[in-house]
Each structure stands twice: as C-alpha cells, then as structure tokens.
Amino acid sequence: MNRMDKALTQPDVETGGVAALRHSWRHPGGIIGWFSYDTHQAIGMRYIVTAFIFLLVGGIEALLMRFQLAHPNSGFLSPDRYNEIFSTHGTTMMFLFAVPMMEGMGIYLVPLMLGTRNVAFPRLNAFGYWMYLGGCIFLYWGVFSNSAPDAGWFSYVPLAGPQFDFGKRVDSWCQMITFTEVSAMCVGAELIATIFKMRAPGMSLNRIPLFCWSMLVQSFMVISAMPAVMIASSYILVDRTSGTNFVNPAEGGDPLLYQHVFWFFGHPEVYIMFIPALGFVSAIVVAHSRRQIFGYPAMVLSMVATGFIAFGLWVHHMFATGLPQIAQAYFTAASLMIAITSGVQIFCWIATLWTGRIRMSTAMHFVFGFIAIFVLGGLTGVMLASVPLDLQVHDTFFVVAHFHYVIIGGSVFPLFGAFYHWFPKMTGRMMNEPLGKINFWVLFIGFNLTFFPMHILGLKGMTRRIYTYSPEMGWGTLNLLATWGACVIALGGVLFLVNFFWSRKAGKVAGNNPWDADSLEWAASSPPENYNFEHLPVATSRYPLWTPQEDFTVVTGLRNDRREVLVTTLMDAKPHHRYVLPGPSIWPLLAAIGVSVGFAGSVFNNWYIVWGSILTGLALIGWFWPRRPVEMLP
Amino acid sequence: MNWSGKRIITCIAALGILLLAGCGGHQQSVIDPGGPLAGRTAGLWWFFFWLLTAIFIAVLALTLWTLTRRHRGIEQESLEVTHLPSEQTESKLTRVVAVATIATVVILFILLIGSVVAGKANADLGSRAKNAMVIDLTGNQWWWQVRYDNPDPRRIVTTANEIHIPIGRPVEIMGRSNDVIHSFWVPNLQGKRDLIPSRVTTNWIEADRPGTFRGQCAEFCGLQHAHMVLWVIAEPEDKFEAWLNAQLRPSVSPTDSVKQRGQQVFLNHECIFCHSIRGTTAAGQVAPDLTHFGSRRGIGANTLPNTFGNLGGWIVDPQRVKPGNHMATVPINAADLQPLLEYLESLK
C-alpha cells in the first residue's frame, strides 16, 4: 500500500471527522429505510444483482430454445410457446440484463474512479432503479400470465400490430421498454452530470480514466438513442390500444418507417452495451500488464468516434427490404468504417500487452477470450456489412452466431473479467483464481461449441426463429452440437456462481489495492465506505496511484455534518463550489410507483395515464418539498 | 508457448476442421450456387472468408505472442517506477499501430469496392434483360401465391408454393404481401428480398443449371414461419413451356365414378369458400389454387411431400401438421375422404 492509500484512509486529526462523516452518510434503518437508500454503491449493487439474475433467467430461456432445436421435428415446445420464449430471451438479455448491468457497473465505479462521494443526483438514481425493477416485474408478470411478447425482440409491424398479434402480448413488450428506457435515461443523465461536474480537482479531460470515458460516451448514446425506441414502442402500443394509425400500412404508416425508427435506436443500443466493455478491458489490461495504456488519445477518440458512427449505420439491418442501391452502398461504407475504430482499440491493447509484464489472472484470461471471440465476431460483422453477402445470410443462424460472438464475446466476457477484477473492491475478498481459470475455459469452450456451428448452419440455409426443421435438411448434427455447447455454458455459469458465493465468505482477504492498480477506486477501502474517501483526493496525473509523489494532496474543508461534494469546472476540474446532496428518502420509490401505475395501467385503459400522472405529480412535489431548515441557507 | 496459449490454438484448429466438414453441397445452401447471382455472391463470400480468416489468425497469433515475450529473455524494461517503457519503445509501437491502422483502412476499402462491385453486377443483371418473365409473388400467412404475369390475360397462370423457371433466362419477382412481412429467399439462386404489405419489392433470380432449389421464408411471420417453404424448379426451355401450357388448361373433369364422387364431396363442403379449381364452381381466392394440385411437390407450403397418405392426414387434421395455420378443420366422414383424395390427386 503506497503512500497515497495511507494518506487517504488514516483518521483525520480531529477524530470527530470520520465519525461525523460516517454519521451523515449512514444508511437509514428499517424496511422503509432499506427502500430509501441512495448511495451509489447500494443502488449500483442492486442494478448489478438484479441484472445478473435476469442473465440467468435469459440463459434458462436460451437452454429451452436449444433443447427444442436439438432434434428435427421435436415436440418439446409448441410453436406458440417457442415464439414466446425466443422473444422473451432476446428482450430479457437486451433490455433487462445488458444495459442495466453496464449502467450498474458504471454507477458503482464512476464516482469511485473520479474521486467523489456519490453520483450527481442520488434520488434520481434510486428512482431509476425502481423503474428498472418495475419493468422487470411488468414483463415477467406478462410472461407468467401467458401474455409474454411473441413477435421477436424487435417486434416488426404489422406482425406486432393490432390485427396479427392478439391480446396483450406485444403490449407487455412495448410498456416494458418504456420502463427500462426511463431508467436508462435517468442513469445516462446523472452519469453525464457526474463525469462533467464532479471530478476530483486536477482531473482534467485528458486525465479521466478510460472506463469513465466509456461511460460518458455510453451515456450520451443512451440519451440520444433511447427516445427513438420510446417512439417505436409507443407507436405500437398506442396503435394497439387506442386505434391510432402510426404504423397502419393502409394509412401511410409504412412498416419500413417502424424499422427505421427502431433500428435508429437498435444499433446504438448494441454499442451502448459494448462500449462500457471497452472500458472494462482497458482497465483490466492496464492493471494486469502493469503498464500505462498505449495511445490514450487514440483510445478516447476511437470510443467517441464509435459513439458517433453508431448513429449512422442502422440501415444495414434493412438491406433485404429493397432500399435503393445508393443508400445500401453508403451504409455498407459506414458499417465498414466502424470496424476501424474497434481495430484501433484492439491494436492499442495488443501494444500495451506487448510491452507490459502480464499477470495471467482470471480477468486477463477473460480479456484474451474477449480478443479472440470479439475479433472473430467483428470480422463476421464486416462480412455482414457487404450487401450481397448480407442478402444471403441476413435473418439466418449466421447472423445469430455473429451477434452472439460480438455481444457475448464483446460484452459478457469483459463483464466477467470485470467481476473477477473488481470483486475484491466490492466485497473485500479475492475470488478464487484456479476455479476462476476453470470457469473461463468452460465458458470459452462452451461458447465456441455452441455458436461456431451456427455460422455453418446459417450458410446451409437455416433461417432464424424457426421452432423446428425437417430431418432431410441436414441441420440435425450441428444443432445437437450447439445444444451440448449450451449445456457447457450453463455449467460455466454455475461454476461462476459457486466461485462467487464461496469467495464472498471464504475468499482471501483483499486489501485496498490487491492488483496494485492505478485508478482512484483502489485508494478507497474495500468494500468502500458510503462516503468513499474520508478526504477527496486531488488527481495530479492520469494514473494517480502509480505516480510516486512525496506529499500527496487531499481536499479538506468539506463539512462533515451533511452530505457535501465538490463541484469542479468542466475542462480542467478546478474546484468551483460545494454542492449539498439530498439525503436518503422514500419519495423516489413512491414516484416510481406512481409512474408504474400510469404505465402499466395505460395498457388496459388510457385513463390510467391521467391517474398515474396525478400520483407522480404528488410524489414529485413531496420529493422536492424543502423540509430540513439546513437546506434553507441565507 | 505456455499452457493456456496452446489450448486456445487447439480449440481454434478444431473449429476450423468442423467448418470444412460442413461445406458439402446441400439443398438450400449459400455456398452451392445454382445461378449467376448466387455464384457471384459465393465468389465474394470466399474472397471475404479467406482474407478475413487470415486477418483473424494474424491478430490472434499477435495477441498470444504477447504472452511469450517474457520467456525469451527480452530485457525487461523496469516498469516498476513509471509503468511506462522507454521512449523509443513507445515510438516504435506508435509506428506499428499506425501501420496496422492504415492496413485496416486499406483492407476495408478493398472489401468495400469488392462488395459494391458485386452488388452492382447483381442489380444490373435484371435491367439488361429485355424480355424478362415477370412473376407476382404474394406472401400470405404461411404460404406463397405465385402468379405468372403476361400481357395477354388468357395466358396468366396462378399456382402456389412452387415456381418453375426456364434455364438461362432472368426472371423478375414482384414481391407483395397480404398480411405481414415475409421474405423470399432461395439461397442457391439469389439473396433474400422482403415482401412488405403496402409496397412492391423487385428481385431477380436466374438459374444456369437444371435442378430443384428449396427456399424458405426468412422474415419472422408468426406461428408457422418455420413451415413456409417454396420450391424453384429450373428446367430447360421446352419442358418449361410444356409445364406452363399444362397449367393454363382448366382442371380435367373426372370420368370415373369415384373421382366424380370426390368432386361432389369437394364442392359440397366448405373447401369452395377458400380454394378454387378452374373448371368447377369453386372460386375461393384466399387459399392456394388447386387446379393442378396433383402436379405439385408438397402440401401445406411444402410442409409434407404430396403423397396420398399425407394428403389424407392433412385434410382430416391440418392443425396437427401445422399448428396454428388458417386451414379450417373440416369434419369429413371416412366414406367421403377416399373419393376426395382420389379426385384431388387426379388434378395433374
């Protein structure tokens, strides 16, 4: 533990400092208290745990699909049930696992890495989580009442329209999206405010850790792309319940309009899930090869470029709809361009690994697995960018293989690497390394066994989303192999759970900085206090814990008797003013309940929007009503 | 190479062998072209495949090589204090990464040109053909309606789930849909084209060798998306003309008593509300045209091959064969079933 750790965690001169700080940042007790937590560690951990549960639920749905497809003409699932399961699998993985998990990791780590005590709007953070939980409950209430979505995770119209999809099935999908994207936009807005305004003094723009850059880019993409899906899902919902004609083919509502609006969100969505993983890989590569990242400006610029280009290539999902040749050529070029930014990042990581001293920990195993799988997925993506090839393999199992390579390889492997890397920081104990490596190999082999044969199935003409196929098609053996691979992945998941629960109790005790890493979160105690740092650190370089200085500077003068943080200027983070954060309160939950009543009810009767709005209005007034006199300074 | 590096290599090699095993020519396979369009696309595919596999192997080897550097005694620059290698190492790396990035841009540019050129060639095929034959293909929920367009209305032919095309002549497919979005795709001949309600999409197919090519709906269209299959049968010009003329003739009126009994059963039950048989009073427009049903390969959009037993099972209980499809379960007693089957199979 070098000089900086000791400086930050040694008790203050007047011992009252830490006690007062711990008192003002304490969690309220009792049941009502539990529901009113608003520290970023608590809310971040809730996002992570809930999202992980839905990863397992999505995995079970994937297994059911694989058992159905294991044999030709198998009767394991009826077509109706299979359509429900594959739609719920896609929806769960995209909306209930991927985005919330990355947001949860961001909420947990960004304040720690920036050297501040909480996100900018703690109560909005709590409200965002309750909305996400509301979305999960709403979707799975639908699943268990036989009205799970059954038109796919992107519900193309007119199949998802009122005439061809009956009952409340697609409605539960549409409204679930409204829930989850309200929560995502809350997190997006508060992360932008936190990263721009609440960095440690001295942490100018070129000293922000790469993970925080990735969360910043992701947040901007969230608040620009999510409105598109809000419109797309509202198009379907309002058409189905109130009879409007947004997507009625006979009234000018072209089905392609729905596809344009949805995929304008759809492609940025997959980058919203992928860019935080770039931040994970950068953090792990730097920490475990004990070397500053090679080409920091190149990494940041390529992340920002990925963010912008992602908005310009959504039509490659629609090459088969017969758009004019010029448009297809432009979008082929745009889709190929995005491979350059990913390529630059891969080269910079390899250069860092090349000249670093690599510690082959489990997290590093996952990084190598990420590079192997993501590069293969990226290259099949380059194949899909070309129009003639895409016309042959669009909506086949080749595409299924591609996006599982890019999402599982690109996001889930770095995510597991991040779990192994930051588990000591979140729980204070190390995860078991040998078991971790076995877990990696089981996941790696199981993954390739499942999804590589799907490339071949796609080339042999097996289309996507078919609940069965006839024996003479020749797809049986490869599908059986893929099903066995899926079981191996499930085994890998179980191994991770075993390692997780075993290490929480019996893992080796980890100090503040077990990996001797560089960024500020390793200066806080593990698990960090509610106020993170007793004195906020001052960042003097890009790698605070690696820069040997004799006298390390900390911030003093923040009052300990209330929740105060430091607001710094945007460009070079000079202290500007102190900012009093609101304490924990139950109102965010009540506001979330009001909004949920409005959203869930409006599926059945439009008047619920009015009751929901009134309830939410009252809850918001209660939320912002000034109570404690301390807020009313002269 | 340490222990984990070897394992990654063996894994990738195993998967490579697996890929080659799956390459054999099969029906409905992208890499077994039966026409110029699919041929050009397959050529582009192999160009992309080998170039990108080489890149993948290079990047993976480079990544795994980073694991080995420690062991070959490279003087380990002391990272401890600054966590940064020496200045010249950094500048060497900068040059290497810059070169790699430029190489990436150049390769992507090459791929872009190859793809756009192939795409243009495929698209131009249609416009060059003067007397191209036009087929109106209309997707319905879970079957294909095929209508051979012709300036002379007497020569317009309507059939279902099967397209016959002459060899060597490009055929224009005008795609429409009556309900949801379907996608016409015959991998051996041409890339897929969506059939979208309220729009007409055009697509070109051409076969350069005789054969039967299987195609399947490629856009999720509901309960029976999996059983929406059509056959494209490419045959020489004369055989195609013979088939077309046979299709033009109305149905042959049955002579022997069993088939006449079957015709009566057909006309008395509700089959006439949906199906039509030219030459009889049945004129339903919402289900496949059965005038030449006997000559078709399959039943229920080729869910089952067209045999006597399958037809019986299909008529008595269509929901067991294709659960959720729109064919009504018509109660028919055994005495009527046999003549009906005889009559339908006689409609060559």
Added chain:
Amino acid sequence: MRALATIVCCSILLLGACQREKRDLRPSPTRVALFGDAARQSPLRPGGPVEPQPVVTNPYNGSSYAIAQGQRLFNWYNCAGCHSQGGGGIGPPLIKKAWIYGGEPENLFDTIVKGRPNGMPSWGGRIPEYQIWQIIAYVRSLNGEQPKSATPGRSDTIQTNPQTLKSRTSGATK
C-alpha cells in the same frame, strides 16, 4: 405469512389474463352445426311440460385469439359483402343495440346457422361450429360486448370511422 399472501394475490392477478390469452389451436370436437337449436323463442311447447331453456354460452367469449380469427373469417367468408365491417349495407348493421332476431350469443348462433329471411344465407352445413362461435365473438366485439383488453385497437385497413363514434367536431367526420 405475508409472503404467502402476496403470492396468492399475484396469482389471482395472473388469472385475469387467462381467458384473454387462451389459444385453442386444435378445436375439438369439430362438429357441423346443422339445425342448431341453441335458443328457442319461448320455452312453451304444445302439450309437453315446460322445458328448461338450454343455457348456451360462446366458448370463445373474451378470447383475443378467437376475436382475431373471427375478424379474418368475417372477411374470408364475405360477411363484409353485406354487412361491410359492421356498418351495414345490403344486410343490417351489426353495430347497434336493437337486434331483429336477438343479440345474445345463442340468438346470433341461430341466425347464422339457420339463416334469416331477406337474404341471410344458412351457414349451418357449410362451416364448422367452432368457426361460427369465433365469428360471433368478433361480431359482439364490434358492439363492445367483449372485454376491451381482448379487442384489437384497429384493423390494418383504411380507417372507416364507425358511425357511432360521437364525433365532437363541427364539420363532417371523415
């Protein structure tokens, strides 16, 4: 104990959706409804004891799948030819409260099976019974007699504003 209570009330909540989402793909038995005697006009019979009226309910009442199939069959069997999406043309309008031959499911069943004077054909021997019940489910949904959650918001056709919509505009409605 509290957990048990929440589970019980959740399951009750779930049941609400059961009837709406039931998909009965393979109807059985498939009978041809010949001279359906679903509802006689009056229970009095000459000379015989008063017989209890057979209570007949539409097995597909409230099922969204049946309403959608009924809508498809309404167009496929060309009911729209005379009744034109429920507004009436040659045949009487179907969106009204005063039915000539009774608006209960059993009355509609009899009307469809036996046919009525002035042009309503008798569909008895023509279409199977389960399809008649599906068409009845759709016709009653036009009248708003089906639960609103099971009825689609609109159909994928040119929108003809149903005449009964109380239009609050001064000019002629579209």
Added chain:
Amino acid sequence: MNTLDVGDLPPYDISSQSPLWWGQLCTAIIEGMMFAILIAAYLYVRLRMDVWPPPGDQYPHLLLPTLSLIALLISAPFSYLASEAAKRNDRAGMIRNLVLNLVFAAICFTLRILEWRSLNFNWQADAQGSYVWAFLGLHSFDFIADAIFTLVLLILILIGRYGEKQRLGVHVDSVIWYFLVAVWIPIYIVIYWGPHIFGSQ
C-alpha cells in the same frame, strides 16, 4: 501530506456550473431528440402519401396557433428575468416574473385548447390525425408538467419556505422553459404550416 482547502468556496451556486443545470440539459436533449424523430417520421409519412392532408381533414387554421405561439414566446423572457432575480435572491422580482410567465403560459394554453377542439379529425382518423394529436398531446403534457413545477416553486417562494436550492430550482426550470418554447416552433411550422407548404393542393 499537504491539503487543498475548499472551505471558503460557496456551499451553492446558481449558474450553469451546477450539476442540476446539466441534468436539465440532458432532459432537453432527450425530449428534443424525441420531437425531432417525430417530425422526421411525420415528413416520411407525408412523402409516402399522395393526398395531404388526407381527404376529409380540414386545412389547419393559422390565426389561433400563431397567437398561441406569440404568447409562448412572450413568456420566455419572464422566465429569464425570474432566473436572474433568483441569482440576486430578489424575492419580489422572482414572484413578479414567475407570475407573468405563468400568465402568458395560461394564455398560450387556452388558445391551444380552442384550436385543438376545432380540429375535425381525431387520433383514429388517419396518419395525420395520429401525428397532430401526438404532437399536441406530448408537448402539452410537458407544458403542463413544467407549468405545475413553476407553480409549486412560486407557492414556495410566496410562503417564504425557500432556500438556495429552490432559487437554483427557478434558474434551472428556465432551461426547460426555453426548451419548450424552442421545440414548439418547428412543431408549429410542421403541423400548422405543413399542409399549406408541402400539402397537395
């Protein structure tokens, strides 16, 4: 271990440096993105239809909407003056300007309701009906929500139960008000002038 003392920095700041101001900016981006996509979709639908406005729909009147827009434009400067007064902690200035802001907002809203009632198509009629009602509905929902937010702030200031957080609230609320006014201009042009400009006479 030397220290950087921030004790003398003010415990609050009513300016664009405060995180709340950036949060409202993100809200404006979200809503702005939504309206931009809706306008693009409206134009897409217009290009696909030959007859616009669809047969039976009246040509939009121009008088009432223009007056409503003018009232909305007048209300914006008062919101600016209120936020300046909030910076100076000038209670009377805040009250006067917030009241005027709400008055002109009320005028704008009543004119909009009058125009809204005179439409001869509803949201079920056709594509244009759906879009016009969507624009009016969504903008009015934001409008009412922000008006209530301003009203609650006004009440707090009137009963004197306000501190620097509430003054920051007044400053930050003006950001959303500027956005509401700014976003209504393109919507106004598209739904009222649209049929006249790119309609099919």
